[in-house]
Amino acid sequence: MKVKVIEEQCVGCGFCEGQCPEVFEVEDVSHVKVDKVADEYKNDVIEAIEGCPTSAIKEVE
Numbered sequence: 001m002k003v004k005v006i007e008e009q010c011v012g013c014g015f016c017e018g019q020c021p022e023v024f025e026v027e028d029v030s031h032v033k034v035d036k037v038a039d040e041y042k043n044d045v046i047e048a049i050e051g052c053p054t055s056a057i058k059e060v061e
């Protein structure tokens with residue numbers, strides 16, 4: 001699984017980092033720290049995708 005953050009849509013709320021700090025890091029906006037999401041973090045990342053208030057996180061593969 002790979003994900004990306006659409007920076008123009010991100011409001012920097014920090015929810016994704018709270019769900020999975022191993023994958024997301026929020027400074028002004030969120031960015032993805034890893035090339036590929038490890039299986040152990042998939043569920044956390046899916047929760048971040050579903051919970052992002054602006055739908056800024058997309059699965060890319």
Ligand code: SF4
Nearest residue numbers: 010011013014016052
């Ligand atoms: S949850 Fe969505 S809006 Fe909030 S920081 Fe993460 S990507 Fe940005």
